[in-house]
Amino acid sequence: MVEDVKVLIVGAGAADLAAAAALEPSGVSCLVLEAQSRIGGRVHSVAYAxxxxxxxxxxxxxxxxTAVRELSxxxxxxxxxxxxxGCDLCCVGGDVLPRTDLVSAEDLENLINDAIRSWASPPEIVRSLGSLYRWWKSPREDVGELRRGLALAATRIKPPKDSLGAAIQRLLLCPEDEAIARTMLAEQYGADPDAMSTLAVKTGLAAYASERGxxxxxxxAGMSRIVEALASKLSCQPVLNMPVSRVSCAPEGLEIAAKGKTYHASQAIVAVPPTVARKIHIDVPDHAALDRLLSAFSAxxxxxxxxxxxxxxxxxxxxxxxxxxxxxxxxxxxxxxxxxxxxxxxxxxxxxxxxxxxxxxxxxxxxxxxxxxxxxxxxxxxxxxxxxxxxxxxxxxxxxGGYNAHVGHDQPPDTVPRLAQWQGFVQFAGAELDDIFAGYVEGAIRSGCRVAARIVRALKMQGEQYAIR
The missing domain is CATH 3.90.660.10 (Polyamine Oxidase; Chain A, domain 2)
Known part of the structure:
Protein backbone atom coordinates (compact mmCIF):
# COMPACT_ATOMS: atom_id res chain seq x y z
CA MET A 1 0.00 0.00 0.00
CA VAL A 2 1.38 3.42 -0.99
CA GLU A 3 0.26 6.69 0.55
CA ASP A 4 1.40 10.17 -0.47
CA VAL A 5 1.97 13.15 1.80
CA LYS A 6 4.06 16.31 1.55
CA VAL A 7 5.91 15.89 4.88
CA LEU A 8 6.12 12.68 6.87
CA ILE A 9 7.07 13.02 10.54
CA VAL A 10 8.70 10.13 12.38
CA GLY A 11 7.58 10.04 16.01
CA ALA A 12 4.80 11.66 18.03
CA GLY A 13 6.68 13.35 20.85
CA ALA A 14 6.60 17.05 21.62
CA ALA A 15 9.00 17.98 18.78
CA ASP A 16 7.11 15.92 16.18
CA LEU A 17 3.68 17.24 17.15
CA ALA A 18 4.96 20.81 17.33
CA ALA A 19 6.37 20.47 13.81
CA ALA A 20 3.08 19.10 12.47
CA ALA A 21 1.07 21.80 14.24
CA ALA A 22 3.34 24.46 12.69
CA LEU A 23 3.11 22.99 9.17
CA GLU A 24 -0.64 22.72 8.84
CA PRO A 25 -1.47 26.46 9.07
CA SER A 26 0.88 26.98 6.10
CA GLY A 27 -1.09 24.48 4.06
CA VAL A 28 1.50 21.71 4.15
CA SER A 29 0.03 18.23 4.30
CA CYS A 30 1.75 16.08 6.89
CA LEU A 31 1.40 12.70 8.52
CA VAL A 32 2.80 11.62 11.90
CA LEU A 33 3.85 8.00 12.42
CA GLU A 34 4.47 6.78 15.98
CA ALA A 35 5.97 3.41 16.93
CA GLN A 36 4.32 3.27 20.34
CA SER A 37 0.66 2.87 21.25
CA ARG A 38 0.53 6.42 22.63
CA ILE A 39 1.74 9.90 21.77
CA GLY A 40 4.18 11.88 23.90
CA GLY A 41 7.54 10.12 23.62
CA ARG A 42 9.42 10.97 26.82
CA VAL A 43 6.35 12.79 28.14
CA HIS A 44 4.09 10.23 29.80
CA SER A 45 1.60 11.02 32.55
CA VAL A 46 -0.16 7.98 34.00
CA ALA A 47 -3.42 8.63 35.84
CA TYR A 48 -4.65 6.57 38.79
CA ALA A 49 -8.10 6.73 40.35
CA THR A 66 7.15 30.28 27.05
CA ALA A 67 6.03 27.66 24.52
CA VAL A 68 4.91 25.25 27.26
CA ARG A 69 3.40 28.08 29.29
CA GLU A 70 1.36 29.31 26.30
CA LEU A 71 -0.01 25.83 25.67
CA SER A 72 -0.86 25.41 29.36
CA GLY A 86 13.04 24.44 54.02
CA CYS A 87 16.65 23.29 54.08
CA ASP A 88 18.09 21.37 51.11
CA LEU A 89 20.40 18.52 52.12
CA CYS A 90 23.26 16.48 50.76
CA CYS A 91 24.60 13.13 51.85
CA VAL A 92 28.38 12.72 51.55
CA GLY A 93 30.45 9.96 53.06
CA GLY A 94 27.74 9.06 55.55
CA ASP A 95 27.34 12.67 56.73
CA VAL A 96 24.16 14.66 56.17
CA LEU A 97 24.97 18.32 55.53
CA PRO A 98 23.13 21.46 54.45
CA ARG A 99 23.32 21.62 50.67
CA THR A 100 24.90 25.08 50.89
CA ASP A 101 28.03 23.55 52.47
CA LEU A 102 29.13 22.09 49.13
CA VAL A 103 29.49 23.22 45.53
CA SER A 104 26.27 24.49 43.96
CA ALA A 105 25.06 23.91 40.41
CA GLU A 106 25.76 27.55 39.56
CA ASP A 107 29.28 27.41 41.01
CA LEU A 108 29.93 24.16 39.17
CA GLU A 109 28.81 25.56 35.83
CA ASN A 110 31.03 28.62 36.21
CA LEU A 111 34.02 26.55 37.28
CA ILE A 112 33.58 24.04 34.47
CA ASN A 113 33.40 26.83 31.90
CA ASP A 114 36.69 28.17 33.24
CA ALA A 115 38.27 24.72 33.24
CA ILE A 116 37.20 24.11 29.65
CA ARG A 117 38.70 27.28 28.29
CA SER A 118 41.79 27.32 30.54
CA TRP A 119 45.31 26.78 29.18
CA ALA A 120 44.34 28.16 25.74
CA SER A 121 46.03 31.53 26.22
CA PRO A 122 47.73 33.51 29.03
CA PRO A 123 44.62 35.66 29.75
CA GLU A 124 42.48 32.53 30.04
CA ILE A 125 44.98 30.92 32.39
CA VAL A 126 44.73 33.99 34.62
CA ARG A 127 40.91 33.91 34.55
CA SER A 128 40.80 30.20 35.33
CA LEU A 129 43.26 30.41 38.21
CA GLY A 130 41.40 33.45 39.55
CA SER A 131 38.14 31.52 39.52
CA LEU A 132 39.71 28.58 41.36
CA TYR A 133 41.33 30.91 43.89
CA ARG A 134 37.98 32.56 44.65
CA TRP A 135 36.35 29.16 45.08
CA TRP A 136 39.07 27.77 47.33
CA LYS A 137 39.24 30.97 49.39
CA SER A 138 35.53 31.50 49.94
CA PRO A 139 34.69 28.40 52.02
CA ARG A 140 38.04 27.76 53.73
CA GLU A 141 40.51 30.69 53.41
CA ASP A 142 43.41 28.35 53.89
CA VAL A 143 46.68 28.29 51.96
CA GLY A 144 46.71 24.54 52.52
CA GLU A 145 43.96 24.29 49.93
CA LEU A 146 46.45 25.03 47.19
CA ARG A 147 48.81 22.31 48.42
CA ARG A 148 45.90 19.90 48.71
CA GLY A 149 44.71 20.73 45.21
CA LEU A 150 48.14 20.20 43.67
CA ALA A 151 48.53 16.92 45.53
CA LEU A 152 45.18 15.69 44.23
CA ALA A 153 46.13 16.64 40.69
CA ALA A 154 49.34 14.62 40.95
CA THR A 155 47.88 11.43 42.45
CA ARG A 156 44.40 10.81 41.03
CA ILE A 157 43.56 8.50 38.14
CA LYS A 158 42.84 10.69 35.12
CA PRO A 159 39.58 10.34 33.16
CA PRO A 160 39.66 10.51 29.33
CA LYS A 161 41.21 13.81 28.23
CA ASP A 162 38.18 15.43 26.57
CA SER A 163 35.61 14.09 29.00
CA LEU A 164 33.48 16.05 31.43
CA GLY A 165 35.10 14.02 34.21
CA ALA A 166 38.50 15.42 33.20
CA ALA A 167 37.11 18.97 33.34
CA ILE A 168 35.80 18.33 36.86
CA GLN A 169 39.15 16.92 37.93
CA ARG A 170 40.96 20.01 36.67
CA LEU A 171 38.97 22.05 39.18
CA LEU A 172 41.01 20.47 42.04
CA LEU A 173 37.94 20.40 44.27
CA CYS A 174 38.05 18.66 47.61
CA PRO A 175 36.81 15.04 47.43
CA GLU A 176 33.40 15.93 48.88
CA ASP A 177 32.78 18.72 46.37
CA GLU A 178 33.99 16.57 43.49
CA ALA A 179 31.65 13.75 44.50
CA ILE A 180 28.69 16.13 44.58
CA ALA A 181 29.71 17.66 41.25
CA ARG A 182 29.87 14.24 39.62
CA THR A 183 26.53 13.15 41.06
CA MET A 184 24.78 16.33 39.85
CA LEU A 185 26.01 15.75 36.32
CA ALA A 186 25.27 12.01 36.36
CA GLU A 187 21.68 12.79 37.38
CA GLN A 188 21.25 15.61 34.86
CA TYR A 189 22.63 13.69 31.88
CA GLY A 190 21.96 10.10 32.92
CA ALA A 191 25.59 9.19 32.32
CA ASP A 192 29.04 8.92 33.87
CA PRO A 193 30.79 12.30 33.43
CA ASP A 194 33.85 10.37 32.23
CA ALA A 195 31.84 9.27 29.17
CA MET A 196 30.54 12.72 28.12
CA SER A 197 32.06 15.33 25.84
CA THR A 198 33.13 18.37 27.83
CA LEU A 199 32.72 20.83 24.96
CA ALA A 200 29.31 19.45 23.96
CA VAL A 201 28.07 19.86 27.54
CA LYS A 202 29.57 23.36 27.70
CA THR A 203 27.65 24.34 24.57
CA GLY A 204 24.38 23.22 26.14
CA LEU A 205 25.07 24.95 29.44
CA ALA A 206 26.04 28.19 27.69
CA ALA A 207 22.87 28.15 25.59
CA TYR A 208 20.46 27.72 28.51
CA ALA A 209 18.44 30.88 28.03
CA SER A 210 17.30 31.57 31.56
CA GLU A 211 18.63 32.87 34.84
CA ARG A 212 16.07 30.71 36.63
CA GLY A 213 16.32 27.11 37.73
CA ALA A 221 -3.20 17.51 35.40
CA GLY A 222 -0.02 16.02 33.89
CA MET A 223 2.57 17.13 31.35
CA SER A 224 0.86 14.86 28.83
CA ARG A 225 -1.82 17.53 28.54
CA ILE A 226 0.79 19.68 26.78
CA VAL A 227 1.44 17.15 24.02
CA GLU A 228 -2.28 16.43 23.79
CA ALA A 229 -2.83 20.15 23.19
CA LEU A 230 -0.37 20.00 20.30
CA ALA A 231 -2.06 16.91 18.84
CA SER A 232 -5.47 18.57 19.05
CA LYS A 233 -4.31 21.15 16.49
CA LEU A 234 -3.85 18.50 13.78
CA SER A 235 -6.45 17.68 11.13
CA CYS A 236 -5.02 14.17 10.85
CA GLN A 237 -4.17 12.45 14.10
CA PRO A 238 -0.91 10.49 14.51
CA VAL A 239 -0.90 6.89 13.32
CA LEU A 240 0.09 4.74 16.29
CA ASN A 241 1.89 1.39 16.42
CA MET A 242 3.62 2.28 13.17
CA PRO A 243 7.43 2.04 13.56
CA VAL A 244 9.42 3.41 10.62
CA SER A 245 12.17 1.06 9.44
CA ARG A 246 13.51 2.78 6.33
CA VAL A 247 13.72 6.22 4.72
CA SER A 248 15.25 6.32 1.25
CA CYS A 249 15.41 8.55 -1.79
CA ALA A 250 12.93 7.91 -4.58
CA PRO A 251 12.57 9.45 -8.06
CA GLU A 252 10.30 12.15 -6.64
CA GLY A 253 11.26 12.73 -3.02
CA LEU A 254 11.34 10.02 -0.38
CA GLU A 255 10.02 6.53 0.16
CA ILE A 256 9.31 5.59 3.78
CA ALA A 257 8.68 2.03 4.92
CA ALA A 258 6.70 1.37 8.08
CA LYS A 259 5.19 -1.92 9.18
CA GLY A 260 4.34 -3.22 5.72
CA LYS A 261 3.23 0.14 4.34
CA THR A 262 5.04 2.46 1.98
CA TYR A 263 4.65 6.22 2.06
CA HIS A 264 5.87 8.79 -0.47
CA ALA A 265 6.80 12.26 0.78
CA SER A 266 8.71 15.31 -0.40
CA GLN A 267 10.32 15.75 3.03
CA ALA A 268 10.69 13.84 6.27
CA ILE A 269 11.26 15.09 9.79
CA VAL A 270 12.87 12.56 12.10
CA ALA A 271 12.18 13.76 15.62
CA VAL A 272 12.84 10.65 17.67
CA PRO A 273 15.95 10.69 19.90
CA PRO A 274 19.21 10.29 17.94
CA THR A 275 19.93 6.89 19.51
CA VAL A 276 16.59 5.66 18.12
CA ALA A 277 16.94 7.47 14.78
CA ARG A 278 20.16 5.58 14.02
CA LYS A 279 18.21 2.30 14.09
CA ILE A 280 16.23 3.52 11.07
CA HIS A 281 17.89 2.79 7.72
CA ILE A 282 18.18 6.32 6.29
CA ASP A 283 19.55 6.21 2.74
CA VAL A 284 20.01 9.80 1.59
CA PRO A 285 22.91 11.73 0.03
CA ASP A 286 25.91 11.86 2.38
CA HIS A 287 24.33 9.17 4.54
CA ALA A 288 27.76 8.13 5.83
CA ALA A 289 28.25 11.56 7.45
CA LEU A 290 24.74 11.37 8.87
CA ASP A 291 25.41 7.92 10.31
CA ARG A 292 28.50 9.30 12.05
CA LEU A 293 26.51 12.12 13.61
CA LEU A 294 23.77 9.83 14.90
CA SER A 295 26.33 7.33 16.20
CA ALA A 296 28.03 10.05 18.26
CA PHE A 297 25.13 10.01 20.72
CA SER A 298 24.62 7.68 23.66
CA ALA A 299 21.36 7.31 25.54
CA GLY A 401 16.72 6.45 27.71
CA GLY A 402 16.34 9.44 29.97
CA TYR A 403 16.42 12.26 30.25
CA ASN A 404 18.17 12.73 26.89
CA ALA A 405 20.95 11.44 24.67
CA HIS A 406 24.42 12.93 25.11
CA VAL A 407 27.54 13.21 22.94
CA GLY A 408 30.40 10.87 23.86
CA HIS A 409 33.76 12.21 25.00
CA ASP A 410 35.49 10.77 21.93
CA GLN A 411 33.02 12.28 19.46
CA PRO A 412 33.01 15.67 17.67
CA PRO A 413 31.79 18.30 20.14
CA ASP A 414 29.83 20.13 17.41
CA THR A 415 27.66 17.07 16.76
CA VAL A 416 24.47 18.66 18.13
CA PRO A 417 24.46 21.84 15.99
CA ARG A 418 25.51 19.86 12.89
CA LEU A 419 22.58 17.45 13.26
CA ALA A 420 20.18 20.30 14.09
CA GLN A 421 21.23 22.13 10.93
CA TRP A 422 21.19 19.06 8.66
CA GLN A 423 19.37 19.97 5.46
CA GLY A 424 17.98 17.97 2.59
CA PHE A 425 15.12 15.55 2.11
CA VAL A 426 15.41 14.45 5.76
CA GLN A 427 15.73 16.89 8.65
CA PHE A 428 16.00 16.34 12.38
CA ALA A 429 14.32 17.78 15.46
CA GLY A 430 14.13 16.92 19.13
CA ALA A 431 14.80 18.08 22.67
CA GLU A 432 18.53 17.39 22.28
CA LEU A 433 18.78 19.69 19.25
CA ASP A 434 17.40 22.98 20.52
CA ASP A 435 19.76 25.94 20.74
CA ILE A 436 18.26 27.47 23.90
CA PHE A 437 16.48 24.86 26.04
CA ALA A 438 18.19 21.66 24.96
CA GLY A 439 16.95 18.64 26.86
CA TYR A 440 13.57 20.07 27.89
CA VAL A 441 10.02 19.83 26.54
CA GLU A 442 10.35 23.54 25.75
CA GLY A 443 13.39 22.77 23.61
CA ALA A 444 11.60 19.93 21.82
CA ILE A 445 8.71 22.22 20.86
CA ARG A 446 11.09 24.96 19.72
CA SER A 447 13.14 22.50 17.68
CA GLY A 448 10.08 21.08 15.93
CA CYS A 449 8.76 24.54 15.08
CA ARG A 450 12.14 25.65 13.75
CA VAL A 451 12.43 22.71 11.35
CA ALA A 452 8.83 23.19 10.21
CA ALA A 453 9.52 26.85 9.42
CA ARG A 454 12.62 25.86 7.45
CA ILE A 455 10.63 23.39 5.35
CA VAL A 456 7.85 25.89 4.66
CA ARG A 457 10.41 28.45 3.47
CA ALA A 458 12.04 25.88 1.19
CA LEU A 459 8.72 24.83 -0.34
CA LYS A 460 7.73 28.42 -0.97
CA MET A 461 11.07 29.10 -2.66
CA GLN A 462 10.41 26.11 -4.92
CA GLY A 463 7.06 27.66 -5.81
CA GLU A 464 5.23 24.46 -5.02
CA GLN A 465 1.48 24.32 -4.69
CA TYR A 466 0.45 22.25 -1.73
CA ALA A 467 -2.76 21.58 0.10
CA ILE A 468 -3.72 19.88 3.31
CA ARG A 469 -4.76 16.35 2.49
Missing amino acids: GQVPFERGAQMINGDM AQEKLHVSPVSST DAEFQFP GDMIKTRLVYDRPFWRHKGYSGAITFASPAGLAVRDTSYDTGGNPQLTAFLGGPVARKRANLSKDHRQALLLGDIARVLGDPAGHPVDVDEAIWVDHPWSG
Missing part, protein backbone atom coordinates in the same frame (compact mmCIF):
# COMPACT_ATOMS: atom_id res chain seq x y z
CA GLY A 50 -8.22 9.31 43.12
CA GLN A 51 -4.62 10.45 42.59
CA VAL A 52 -2.79 13.04 40.56
CA PRO A 53 -0.98 11.47 37.60
CA PHE A 54 2.43 9.90 37.97
CA GLU A 55 4.85 11.67 35.64
CA ARG A 56 6.90 8.83 34.24
CA GLY A 57 8.87 11.27 32.10
CA ALA A 58 9.19 15.04 31.79
CA GLN A 59 7.56 16.92 34.64
CA MET A 60 8.83 20.41 35.46
CA ILE A 61 9.37 23.75 33.71
CA ASN A 62 10.44 27.24 34.63
CA GLY A 63 8.80 30.60 34.02
CA ASP A 64 10.89 31.37 30.94
CA MET A 65 9.72 28.32 29.02
CA ALA A 73 -2.70 28.74 29.28
CA GLN A 74 -4.65 27.67 26.18
CA GLU A 75 -5.68 24.48 27.96
CA LYS A 76 -6.41 26.39 31.19
CA LEU A 77 -4.10 24.09 33.13
CA HIS A 78 -3.35 24.87 36.73
CA VAL A 79 0.36 25.53 37.25
CA SER A 80 1.62 24.35 40.62
CA PRO A 81 4.86 25.77 42.05
CA VAL A 82 7.45 23.16 43.00
CA SER A 83 7.90 23.21 46.77
CA SER A 84 11.18 24.79 47.87
CA THR A 85 10.55 25.77 51.50
CA ASP A 214 14.70 24.47 35.55
CA ALA A 215 12.26 23.12 38.15
CA GLU A 216 9.92 25.92 39.23
CA PHE A 217 6.50 24.64 38.16
CA GLN A 218 4.59 21.45 37.36
CA PHE A 219 1.11 20.50 36.17
CA PRO A 220 -1.23 18.56 38.49
CA GLY A 300 21.08 8.38 29.15
CA ASP A 301 20.04 5.93 31.87
CA MET A 302 17.40 7.05 34.35
CA ILE A 303 15.08 5.55 36.96
CA LYS A 304 12.37 7.83 38.28
CA THR A 305 10.45 6.82 41.41
CA ARG A 306 7.53 8.57 43.09
CA LEU A 307 7.10 7.91 46.80
CA VAL A 308 3.71 8.87 48.22
CA TYR A 309 3.38 9.42 52.00
CA ASP A 310 0.56 9.99 54.43
CA ARG A 311 2.21 13.11 55.84
CA PRO A 312 5.07 15.48 54.88
CA PHE A 313 7.33 14.43 57.77
CA TRP A 314 10.39 16.09 56.21
CA ARG A 315 8.75 19.52 56.42
CA HIS A 316 8.12 19.04 60.14
CA LYS A 317 11.90 18.84 60.54
CA GLY A 318 12.48 22.00 58.51
CA TYR A 319 13.70 20.16 55.41
CA SER A 320 12.65 20.97 51.85
CA GLY A 321 12.76 17.34 50.72
CA ALA A 322 15.56 18.13 48.23
CA ILE A 323 18.56 15.81 48.69
CA THR A 324 21.71 15.33 46.63
CA PHE A 325 23.59 12.07 47.23
CA ALA A 326 27.30 11.62 46.64
CA SER A 327 26.62 7.89 46.87
CA PRO A 328 24.86 6.35 45.08
CA ALA A 329 26.18 8.68 42.40
CA GLY A 330 23.45 10.25 40.30
CA LEU A 331 20.70 10.17 42.94
CA ALA A 332 18.68 13.30 43.67
CA VAL A 333 15.37 13.63 45.50
CA ARG A 334 12.89 16.47 45.70
CA ASP A 335 9.44 17.30 47.02
CA THR A 336 7.02 17.12 44.07
CA SER A 337 3.80 17.57 46.06
CA TYR A 338 1.12 19.67 44.41
CA ASP A 339 -0.56 22.74 45.86
CA THR A 340 -3.94 21.33 44.83
CA GLY A 341 -4.01 18.83 47.67
CA GLY A 342 -3.57 15.08 47.71
CA ASN A 343 -0.91 13.09 49.49
CA PRO A 344 2.56 14.60 49.87
CA GLN A 345 5.19 12.97 47.71
CA LEU A 346 8.90 12.80 47.07
CA THR A 347 10.32 11.93 43.66
CA ALA A 348 13.73 10.28 43.29
CA PHE A 349 15.76 10.71 40.11
CA LEU A 350 18.60 8.22 39.68
CA GLY A 351 20.78 8.75 36.61
CA GLY A 352 23.93 7.22 35.19
CA PRO A 353 25.73 3.88 35.75
CA VAL A 354 23.99 3.14 39.06
CA ALA A 355 20.61 3.47 37.34
CA ARG A 356 21.69 0.95 34.71
CA LYS A 357 22.92 -1.44 37.41
CA ARG A 358 19.76 -1.15 39.50
CA ALA A 359 17.52 -1.57 36.45
CA ASN A 360 18.73 -5.17 36.30
CA LEU A 361 17.60 -5.89 39.87
CA SER A 362 14.15 -7.03 40.90
CA LYS A 363 11.64 -4.25 41.56
CA ASP A 364 11.48 -5.09 45.28
CA HIS A 365 15.28 -5.05 45.62
CA ARG A 366 15.56 -1.82 43.68
CA GLN A 367 12.98 -0.05 45.80
CA ALA A 368 14.42 -1.39 49.05
CA LEU A 369 17.78 0.14 48.13
CA LEU A 370 16.19 3.48 47.32
CA LEU A 371 14.14 3.61 50.51
CA GLY A 372 17.25 2.77 52.48
CA ASP A 373 19.15 5.60 50.78
CA ILE A 374 16.47 8.16 51.62
CA ALA A 375 15.89 6.88 55.16
CA ARG A 376 19.61 7.46 55.91
CA VAL A 377 18.90 11.16 55.43
CA LEU A 378 15.28 11.73 56.44
CA GLY A 379 14.84 8.99 59.03
CA ASP A 380 12.69 5.90 59.40
CA PRO A 381 9.40 7.42 58.09
CA ALA A 382 11.01 7.74 54.64
CA GLY A 383 11.16 3.97 54.41
CA HIS A 384 7.40 3.56 54.69
CA PRO A 385 5.57 5.20 51.77
CA VAL A 386 1.92 4.38 51.24
CA ASP A 387 2.48 4.02 47.49
CA VAL A 388 5.40 3.69 45.09
CA ASP A 389 5.44 4.28 41.32
CA GLU A 390 8.43 3.69 39.13
CA ALA A 391 9.56 4.41 35.55
CA ILE A 392 12.71 2.87 34.10
CA TRP A 393 14.30 4.73 31.19
CA VAL A 394 17.15 2.35 30.40
CA ASP A 395 17.48 0.85 26.89
CA HIS A 396 13.97 1.98 26.04
CA PRO A 397 13.20 0.69 22.52
CA TRP A 398 11.54 3.88 21.29
CA SER A 399 13.01 6.60 23.51
CA GLY A 400 16.53 5.33 24.09
